[in-house]
Amino acid sequence: MAQNDNESRTFDVLPDPADFRDRLYEPTLIEVPPRIDLEEYKLIKVPILNQGSEGACTGFALATVANYLLRRRKIDPDELPVSPRMLYEMAKRYDEWPGERYEGSSARGAMKGWHKHGVCSSEIWPYVLNKVDRILTSDRIDDAVRRPLGAYYRVNHKDLVSMHSAINEVGILYVTAVVHDGWYHPTPEGVIEPSNKKLGGHAFTIVAYNEDGFWVQNSWGVEWAKDGFALLTYDDWLENAMDVWVARLGAPIRLRSAKATATSLSDNAGKAQVYTFSNVRPHVICIGNDGQLSREGTFGNTEEDVEQIFTNDFPRITEGWTKRRILLYAHGGLVNDRNAVQRVADYRPLLLQNEIYPIAFIWKTDFWTTLTNILEDALRRRRPEGPLDAAKNFLLDRLDDAIEPLARTLGGKSQWGEIKENGILATKNTEGGGRILLKHLDNLLTANSDIEIHLAAHSAGSIFLAPLTQLLATSGKVETGPMKGKPGYGHSIRSCHFWAPAITIELFKETYLPVITNGALKHFDLYTLTDKAEQDDHCANIYHKSILYLVSNAFEEIMRIPLIRDFGKPILGMAKYVADDVELTELFKQSKANWYQAPNNLPEGEIGASRCKGHGDFDDDRLTLISTVTRMLRKEVPNPELEFQRSADSMKDEREQLDSLAKV
Template sequence: MATTIIVPGAPASAALKAVKAALKRELGADIARFPKCTDPAFGHGPQCVAAVRELQSRRGLVADGVIGPQTLLELGLDRGWPALPPGLGIAVVQQMFPYTRRSNIERYLPYVLAALRAVAPGAKTGRVPAEIVLSALATIRAETEGFIPLTEGRSKYNTEPGQAPFGLYYTKLGKTLGNQSLSDAQNYCGRGFIQLTGRSNYQRFGKLVGVDLLAQFELANSPEVAASLLAEFIAAKADKLLASLRSTPPDFRAARRVVNGGSHGLDRYSEAYGLGMAALDNVAATTPRAGASKRKRAPKTQPAAAKTTHRLRAKPDPLDLRDRPYQPRVSPLPFEYPPPDQLARHLVHYVKRTGLLRHQGSECSCTGFGLACVVNFQRWVLAGAPARKFESVSPRMLYEMSRRYDEYEGEDYEGSSCRGAIRGFHQNGVCSEAHWPYEPSRPTQPVADWAERAREVTLGVYYRVDTKVIADLQAAIVEAGAVFVSTRTHAGWASLPTRTIDAKFKLAKLPTLQWPSAHDGNGHAFALVGFDRDGFILQNSWEADWGANGFARIRYTDWLENAMDAWVLSLGVPGVLPREVNLRRFSDAGDGTASAGSLDARRYTVQMGNDGRVDSFYAGDERLRTLGGQAGELPAAWFAQNTPAGKPWKLVLYAHGGLTSLEDAQRKTATLAPYFLGNGLYPLVLAWKTGGFETHEHILEDAWNKLAREGTPRAGGMGDKLREARDAAVENVARGPVRALWSEMKENARRSAQERHGLDLLARALEDLVKRCPSTLELHLVGHSAGSILLGHLIRRLEKGKELKPTSIHLYAPACTVAFANDIYEPWSDITWLHLLSDRAELADKVSSAYGKSLLFLVANALEADRQTPILGLARSFDRRSNGRWNGLADTLHSLNRLQQEWPLDKNGAHPRIVIHDAPVITRVDAAGQALKTEPPWHGAFDNDVVTLTHVLTQIIGSKPKLPVLDLRNG
């Protein structure tokens, strides 16, 4: 059966009819927002696409509106599909892809597996052959090891030096791919998981999956399409693949030749296949066969046979002097805990009726489960210890957040640390398991509102407990009910006798870990929930028949020898998260007022790191590694509630300058955002790490002090010539370390527009927002200082997509060169406003006590490739009379002439879209607009200026702001 992919704009069909019925069922009352979606007369038009995106967003899928096997699976339309090989999931695939980001596997594996189920052979046996699945995955390893559908880059294999990109695909050899022109060679370059290449293949396989890839070639990178192309390709070769792979030994070279036509990537293919088959064999060896008779409970003295191979990867927390040590209160400790009366009542109910005993399977997720044990127990006690089913928090979320916040770089490792789990819980809270389910070693997606639900269960106080002080741990257990710990494991963990907890159960009957034996080097996290004279009582996250229904005793000697970490904690107040409270200043109230409240600055701040990648994703985007939620779904929902029907959606992108730290950027966001929101504008602030450039002042100070020691005279009060000499000396030194930092910052801006980097993800989200908008989406760009460089690269990226273009541009003291501005901003000069300091104010401004001019003069005179390079933000760049002050190079004069022709000054030296700032900056006004607080004009003051922001709002809105700007002192 061939795959049927339904793309936006597809006509009505029998398959689409079934999809619409399923959407109505899955979305419930929300389907009323998409009335045409339920009308069988309409195809896959805008409303149906929006409904599909809504479902995909809720299920944590890429919300592109494309309906393929994974979306059909989410809609319950997978009837008759064969099953997958038992045990196949993230843990197995991660072993096949040892160098690949785990997040990529989690994100795209479901699409590949669903597509294989939809088309691969297996109807007779009811199961897709393991050889077919492993071959498909090994093919991804050989073709695109990153486990992500991507576009082929330029290389010596497709592009000759100095020639057109992908020109080799239009040579005699390239024409065998069906390419009829150079544009064919470029349009139909490699895409997807298997790098579909050439016009003929796009046409052939496009027909097979039901998509016109000749017209919509970029859809080859849609996860649904890319996975289906892979599955169709593998299914078409299934018989030959099975023959090669079932031979003894498997003929990997022949199998690779079936897929690739040669042996390219053979080493990666064979390695991945072998690792996958070994992992599946291991799962089969440790999992009971379906239909096997129920195993009798082992005798009391007989160790229970292990059902699952537990992979232990808890990592010790490194010493951190910021950890707060636990100080127990002075009170008598009970001889055992829980007391006998509580043990009979609480423990039996907890084991038999709550459903809170958890099993992590073979995944290294014990930090999530150990912390979940503690949180669940405290919630259950707070609820009055009910003898009924009790909803568990999500161990999956706790584990994923622990990896996000732990001390270890990257993500290509398994396990995490207790501190990472604590930090993740502290920053995000935790949702219920229903909102982020756990399936061992299988990728699961959270539902749409998981982040908001997580705010209902938060962390209060937490302290690190000294693992060597038994009494402190006992006191912590009594005080909090449970303690989150980790230890090194040993053979005794796998050979524990079993017991059953019942109404007559006593602590003396609890199975005890057998020790001494050498630890195996692995770490494991769990909860301590009690103690007696012989040891601590622990709750584990393995099978319910491990120990006494998951409980056991660890002797004090065992603990002291092998303990790694211990943390005591309490639940906090719902809705209070530190990352939000620290940034609260205003709320986006529906009445348009800016008042004290709980605005979450992170919601409006896109954070990018040193390499131009997104440094921290907001809420649901963390799972998918996109900005589709923060820059797509959240703005769309806000516009739908706050913008009248038929009116344009107005989105403002604000790019900070090169001297703004992330903390300052978020504080500025909390100050500025309410004024945008209160005037019908949705803000997104771009906060980008600028390398070490924030330290430039200290470098200049050190340089000047060195010059002074070497005899260069200080200027203090000695006249302009000495000041100029001092500045020239500092500029000469700055061309070393400071120029390197400036170059790094500009490189970060450039890299951010590369594929899958920050600006590219932002552009994709905005292009998707255009499709969601029922009227017109207006994009207004505001950039301060080096933010003009970042926005320039964003404009260049948007021009490639052709879906969206800026409506207006507002630059404060732009730090880009005139040449860069001519290249990027000249085509948009009619919609661009420039806010510049006067020449007098620039000269009065000081970067530091070591340099007597503004930052822009330092950039112009020392940090660019050529000295005295004209900068767009310097007012003298627009004045022909100042052209002799620059470096005199022919390219420089050409750039200046170009700029001055595009921005001609009148006889008074003015231009209607250039605002010169010379007066004091007003940071606060009263209701009548009278200044209450001012400061001198300087380079960093533009986003503190009430007059400047009011001007920008007026230009964007087209009228006086409904919500006047009153106070920007924290901006």
């Protein structure tokens, strides 16, 4: 190998951070021979790859693993090389370090990427040195699911017995190590001689072994070492090894129905998400810090990905529809990412069946976990050790009054403020995910004026959509609210549906009410709990009213103080504040706006029907969703196909309840 080629190499593989969730490989009683001959491995003719100067070795080494496993598959072997570029780009998406705009990655990140998405062929996603190409196109996604990863395990890199056993079971290991100057100058026999000059982290594969060490296949071309292979001594390995993984291929499957997609995505399906990603991805936009697009995780996306939704996915999926509709949906603040995506998958069959194309903002809230901790801390500060004395029962009526100021000062107000700010910034920030969506949505609507736009939001989602609605529906400059002074796009919104919205009435009047009044937003439906249901609700069985009562009384700028200020900040999702507001009362007298309170006895299919008894019920209440879709269609929903999958949180709650009963 030429010296200048060596000098251009990049060594920036990152070690896998400790993660005790990793499944550790355990040796079986498979026979382990004293050696595996390299020449036997060469008979399989796994391509020798060349990464060039880019630090993409995690993708190249894992591509070598995939190429080997595909060629060795007993049924339907596949000699078409896979894409190192896809594996490398996905590795950066799943690393524990933020962003993708850097070279280098970790072995675990690459394994997660293959596990989540599969891997496409190099023909569909070719590797061009230093060319930025991060777009997961529909063709790439559809091809990648044909090569899913099955089971994979971490191998103790210090345990040679486990490594020998694993390579005899599977035939190849995916490894990372710190490499040194000796890698530049292997002997004519292909032996890497020791050196104290460290170069950095590198990924490669182990394909054979003998009594002296491991035979490695590198990604530096056939000119390196012995036709692309070299012997790494055990001493060298034990001194410099970082991580080892072993894997098997999964079996490709095809899900033909939207319902099957939702089921496969659920927590009951375990690790089957690779099969559902291609179906759900065109309906999801992930929002991270400061409202910007989140590039990390299974459904992370870039602006190019958002553009793909409108230029590729939407035309493809809606081809043949008699009426095209887009629903922009924002979930509530108590929901984590996984459950939010699951809801999109649950809604998808019903919506697509009725020619409604959903686009959901997944905006990383998950306030519930934080809120529960805050409430538990607040309760501890207001009770003694041991059981409560029955003589103090009269104090239970004042528990909520005591919880509110404590929850506020223990972080509730600041956490709620961050959620609201992040939602607003998604559109207010010029680089925010909402602003990016609006740019591409505007292009679509300008060219296709017949497409209907609908909005729906649960709880804090109403705050997220507020500035977006201002820009989307305002003609000329926005006059009030967070987007004041900004020019709007002037498009019509056919309907807007709020389920127990957490937006303040003040912000609603600044953002939504102007476009409802001037007719740019054609129809508005508000769903709330009755005030009795609101007061019968609870938060973690500590605060004994709904989350909206807690937000109104403790987390907004104005705090409720008993006897001094008996009301908190008026919130649109609370029946008592809606009923007391003169302007809202007048609004709901008009045909373009309706207010429905739950639970009610309206039959399924009738607009306004809802059986919700708590704040968290709205996003998975069958009648509420069917009612919402009926309003969008302006006609009855025929044979509604709707089934909600259970979330991990609900199953966890049931397990804990069963455990507590078992202890009694």
